[in-house]
Amino acid sequence: MHLPDGFLDVPTSVGAGVVAAAAVxxxxxxxxxxxxxxxxxxxGLVAAFVFAAQMVKFPVGAxxxxxxxxxxxxxxxxxxxxxxxxxxxxxxxxxxxxxxGGVSALGVNVTLMGVITAVVGYAVFRLVVxxxxxxxxxxxxxxxxxxxxxxxxxxxxxxxAFALGGTADVPLGxxxxxxxxxxxxIGIGEGVITAATVGSVLAxxxxxxxxxxxxxxxxxxRPAAATPQxx
Amino acid sequence: MNDSTRPRSVDRRTRWLLxxxxxxxxxxxxxxxxxxSTAPDGLEKVxxxxxxxxxxxxxxxxxxxLKDYGVAGVEDAQVSGGLAGVAGVAITLVVAGGAFWxxxxxxxxxxxxxxxxxxxxxxRTPA
Numbered sequence: 001m002h003l004p005d006g007f008l009d010v011p012t013s014v015g016a017g018v019v020a021a022a023a024v025x026x027x028x029x030x031x032x033x034x035x036x037x038x039x040x041x042x043x044g045l046v047a048a049f050v051f052a053a054q055m056v057k058f059p060v061g062a063x064x065x066x067x068x069x070x071x072x073x074x075x076x077x078x079x080x081x082x083x084x085x086x087x088x089x090x091x092x093x094x095x096x097x098x099x100x101g102g103v104s105a106l107g108v109n110v111t112l113m114g115v116i117t118a119v120v121g122y123a124v125f126r127l128v129v130x131x132x133x134x135x136x137x138x139x140x141x142x143x144x145x146x147x148x149x150x151x152x153x154x155x156x157x158x159x160x161a162f163a164l165g166g167t168a169d170v171p172l173g174x175x176x177x178x179x180x181x182x183x184x185x186i187g188i189g190e191g192v193i194t195a196a197t198v199g200s201v202l203a204x205x206x207x208x209x210x211x212x213x214x215x216x217x218x219x220x221x222r223p224a225a226a227t228p229q230x231x
Numbered sequence: 232m233n234d235s236t237r238p239r240s241v242d243r244r245t246r247w248l249l250x251x252x253x254x255x256x257x258x259x260x261x262x263x264x265x266x267x268s269t270a271p272d273g274l275e276k277v278x279x280x281x282x283x284x285x286x287x288x289x290x291x292x293x294x295x296x297l298k299d300y301g302v303a304g305v306e307d308a309q310v311s312g313g314l315a316g317v318a319g320v321a322i323t324l325v326v327a328g329g330a331f332w333x334x335x336x337x338x339x340x341x342x343x344x345x346x347x348x349x350x351x352x353x354x355r356t357p358a
Contacts, residue, residue: 001274006288028334035335038245044328045252051323052260055300055316057268064276065268082331093319098297099290129355158274167286175281182273204248 001069001154001183002094002109005102013167017107023115024088025042032083034210042208043078049197050074051093058189066186069154072121072147073194076211079121079203087114108161112154116153121150125211134215136206140199147194151187155179253324260316264300265309 008016046211050070057065070090074083091109094100101109125146132138159176201209271279278284294304297315305311 001272003274004287005290006279006286007283031331031334032336035331037337039336040331040335041249041326042245043331044324045256046251047327048320048324049252049256049259052256052264052316052320055260055264055267055319057270057272059268059270060273062276065270065272067267068273085330086327089330090323093323093326096292097295097297097322098300098315098319099292099295099357100300102288103291155273162283166283168281169279170283174282175277178277178280179273182277186273201248205245208245208248 001113001158002101003105003112003158005104008105008108008161010149012161013104013107015107015164016111016161020088020107020110020115023084027081027084027088028196031079031085033060034079034082039078039082039208039210043082043086044149046070046074046078046083047089050086051090053193054090054094060182060185060189061122062182064182064185066107066189067138068190068193069117069151071114071117071119071154072125072143072150072190073197074224075118075122076125076143076146076198077209079210080118082210083118083122084114087118094157108158112161116154116157117150117203120153122211124149124191124204129211129215136199137200139209139212139215140195143198145193148184148187148191152180152183155183219220254298257317257319260320261313264316 008051031043050068050073053068053070055067057067069087071083071087077083078086081211088110091101091106091114095103095106095109123146125142128142128145131140132142156176156179159172159179162170162175163172198209202212206212243287270276275284278287290298292298297318300315300319301311302314302318305314
């Protein structure tokens with residue numbers, strides 16, 4: 001959902017830039033709490049993986065494609081603040097080096113694809129995990145749901161931004177239907193990829209999944225006596 | 232061996248996981264992306280259908296050698312795309328990794344969080 005230059009007027013683009021900058025500032029502080037020494041390599045890898053996955057577009061029917069956005073995935077694996085930073089790096093690299101996403105649209109793109117998907121994805125993940133019994137299947141299902149929901153919500157946020165400062169005259173109802181419709185389909189793909197990735201990490205190192213750090217005893221492969229004592 | 236008593240090192244299983252993830256990223260960007268769908272993505276399609284696309288302006292950094300995920304000057308489309316993808320993965324890894332390394336919360340020494348020291352377990356602060 002990379003906006004090029006020109007879709008939104010200057011005040012909206014600048015305003016979104018302020019929102020994105022504030023979110024990044026908050027996330028820089030918050031990420032410190034999430035980034036223990038061991039988490040640094042995984043966080044860097046998550047950013048690189050999201051970049052790669054965003055290059056692989058999958059068809060969703062009717063002559064349209066989608067790609068993983070990765071906000072929910074990143075938030076579940078390395079925490080929401082670190083996820084915002086991961087996605088921001090990806091989007092900045094894409095805009096500045098690959099001409100993917102307008103430079104003037106960077107604020108909007110970071111807000112939509114970095115902040116909203118990560119925050120919504122993490123919130124939904126935590127809610128679903130709380131509602132389900134513990135274990136890997138539940139965590140995987142929660143990952144799917146969180147990722148699925150995050151995409152149409154981001155699409156709605158785009159409509160909101162467009163309502164504020166879109167440069168073309170388009171009826172908002174039709175725009176909403178179109179955007180939410182296709183991005184729900186894309187959300188299914190996002191859900192599948194996210195669940196598969198989180199599931200893979202869970203199978204090997206469940207303690208690396210930030211979103212499950214307080215549920216570790218239910219996921220550990222070793223007997224309970226060997227698990228670290230968490231306060 | 233109890234992995235939880237090694238707070239600062241990245242143990243073997245984690246290392247293999249990270250390497251596998253990096254390999255996956257490189258393969259996705261360097262090889263799989265060439266075979267990806269070329270259909271417009273959701274926003275592009277909606278923009279085209281609604282007329283929003285007519286407002287698009289040319290990218291301000293159109294002179295970049297990696298523009299549109301290809302390496303300028305490399306003739307073969309698959310090689311060009313693959314190299315650009317690999318470059319992007321590497322650049323992202325270095326920039327993000329570097330930033331997170333600088334931000335990290337050390338488990339001992341200056342800047343250490345509560346519960347610092349060799350017995351800090353996995354280094355995460357208690358809930």
